[in-house]
Amino acid sequence: MTSSHSTRVAELLAELTEPQREAVLHTDGPLLVIAGPGSGKTRVVTRRAAHLALTAAPARQILAITFTNKAAREMRERIDALSVAEGMTVCTFHALCAKLLRIHHERARVPRNFTIFDRDDRRRLLKQAIEDCQLSTTNWSPASVEGAISTAKNDLRSARAFAPHTRDWREATIARIYERYETLLAENAALDFDDLLMRVALLLRDDEALRDELEDRYRYVLIDEYQDTNAAQYLIARKLVEKRQNLCATGDPDQSIYGWRGANLENILSFEHDFPSTRVVRLEQNYRSTQRILAVADALIAGNRRRKLKALWTQNEEGPWPRVLQYDNSEEEAAGVARDISQRLRGRTAPGGIAVFYRVNSLSRAVEEALLREGIKYQVARGVEFYNRKEVKDVLAYLRVLVNPADEVALFRIINTPARGIGDTTLERLREAAGLEGVTALEFITSDRDFAELGRAAVKVRQFGELLRSLRPAVEQRPATALGEVISRTGLRAMYMQEGDREESERRNLDELINAATLFQADRPEATLIDWLEYAALVSDVDSVEQSGAGVTLMTLHAAKGLEFDVVYIIGLEDGLLPFRRDEFVRGDEEEERRLCFVGMTRARKVLTLSRARQRFVRGSTLATVRSPFLDELPPAAVEWSTPADAAPQRKRADAGRLPEDLDQWTVGTLVRHPVLGLGQVLSLTRGGKRTHVDVQFQSGPKRSWALEFADLVRVDFDEVE
DNA sequence: AATATTCCCGTTTTT
DNA sequence: CGGGAATATT
Secondary structure, three states, X not given: OOHHHHHHHHHHHOOOOHHHHHHXXXXXOOEEEEEOOOOXXXXXXXXXXXXXXXXXXXXXXXXXXXXXXXXXXXXXXXXXXXXXOOOOEEEEHHHHHHXXXXXXXXXXXXXXXXXXXXXXXXXXXXXHXXXXXXXXXXXXXXXXXXXXXXXXXXXXXXXXXXXXXXXXXXXXXXXXXXXXHHHHHHHOOEEEHHHHHHHHHHHHHHOHHHHHHHHHHOOEEXXXXXXXXXXXXXXXXXXXXXXXXXXXXXXXXXXXXXXXXXXXXXXXXXXXXHOOOOEEEEEOEEOOOOHHHHHHHHHHHOOOOOOXXXXXXXXXXXXXXXXXXXXXXXXXXXXXXXXXXXXXXXXXXXXXXXEXXXXXXXXXXXXXXXXXXXXXXXXXXXXXXXHHOHHHHHHHHHHHHHHOOOOHHHHHHHOOOOOOOOOHHHHHHHHHHHHHHOOXXXXXXXXXXXXXXXXXXXXXXXXXXXXXXXXXXXXXXXXXXXHHHHHHHOOHHHHOOOOOHHHHHHHHHHHHHHHHHHHHHHOOOOOOHHHHHHHHHHOOOOOOOOOOOOOEEEEEHHHHOOOOEEEEEEOOOEOEXXXXXXXXXXXXXXXXXXXXXXXXXXXXXXXXXXXXXXXXXXXXXXXXXXXXXXXXXXXXXHOEEEOOOOOOOOOOOOOOOOOOOOHHHOOOOOEEEEOOOEEEEEEEEEEOOOOEEEEEEEOOOOEEEEEHHHOOOEEOXXXXXX
């Protein structure tokens, strides 16, 4: 071992706490890192990866898997910065699977040049599948069927496996649609996002030789955000490390907020059971938030049952009390938040350090208007991504047709874009004619014939066919070149050439697309058009949700995961909104909603403000709201409640944490008053060794129990009441 | 084929 | 109420 080697190892261990060090140093065997919010997880993961590359295996034998491209990019950058891990594979689950399927297409029984269908493509195909089954898309909305099929795929249930297990007519119908959809996908030589995972999972399960090969290729596997894995990803993870068990999973059950997308919290909760020799490391020290913010968040999440206990703590300053503000209505809430932000901006806080979170996007509107009125710059981090823009998808559709002639979803997307006089009737006839001859639509179009059966449109179709034929050689060219060729030859550029504000952004986006392709191929000399299309299909964000620092950030609680801000506002803490409930009778997963709230709170470094409106303007009408039960779960002594209308917010009781002086007069039946919940009656008093617990039934309905020291209750005599 | 009108529906959305 | 999609109109 050279001295430079040991110096580098020492560097990797520098400035780490004991548990962090332990996680970095662990090499062989399963490792579970339970990482609380702001606990330096990324640092640990990257150092660990570097440490492995330095001491255990060549970097190319290490595989780090993330969920998002952003996470992959960040991890890659940070690992690169340590400059010991060149050649390491750092990518998303989907990218890994796409690559594996491309390489092992024969064994996986997929076409080598398969197209990856995004949600839009999938919807179109699904619509067709529903129609093919003679069903109406009104009764069988593509969206709901999509959800059912996606769930099935996430659970590794193929169309064939799905059909025999249907329990009612609805499921049986979905099974039919599912089968038809799969047939259509195959005809299009396409895979959807879920297929990528499912195919690889099943492949690893069934093809031992390949699994063996991959296990030798990737000797150490790291999976980030393990709490978000679904059944397919879980199987992939297990199969990838079957022999060596060198799996390092990092995550936090308390931050699992994608259950509705198929994520299965059980995967992380039962990790130690699945991998019996697991070493568990808990990262519990928080470097982000103040003591008071952390304490409140911790108190909230303590209400969950399905978790792994963590003792969050911090050496950071105490900080100001987190506040709960109750406004009369949603406009005042928005105005209040804007006013508060305005005040902070006059202080030292930079706008980029401030964020407003909400459960549903529709809440952003009121806040936006209020910020506008206050003249505060802001940005809404929303999901409209670059690669979902129409003009971008049109260009990509041309490329897709070139690469994969079976891709009819793409073909029908571009057949009349730019407008070339091929309408619905022509399309119908064309499909029919092609079907009659037993050739694909593309073969038909690009064949050398007169298209007499298409009447007036025959010339247009022939021209389109010629265009496609002339574009074919572009397949062999480099992505950026092919892209430029398509944009100009198809008339798409011309289409956006007329001067005008609307076309301006389209033109810019097309240029941006060529830029992206140029950048892509710059560090991938071997990259083909197929590779670029795959990249484009799987990279949807393009740095869109970066904190630019120029303005206040508005986003959903989901989007906030992984970020941090000095000052955080969470609005709309109302029953049914957070926790969200679709309708009154069907309750959602309240624990997941609580985690969502926890995630939001723990984004705050210094100042946390929760708010709620007593009346909310929703869908055209104003409705009375009920305070979120989550607010009642916050230790009353640890937050500052105030109604902004009040001149002075009520200060904290100085004696919080102490038992009431008149405790000897407290019995079952004693009347008490709570600053928020009002009048109530003691149901029970339990003297514990350390704490005295009290159950109270409130006049207003709710029943609560507390440690009496923190209950914020005052005893009232009977005659004081009315 | 482009534009007007009606109608429907309404969480979150890593890929 | 308001956006998007399906449908009607020119």
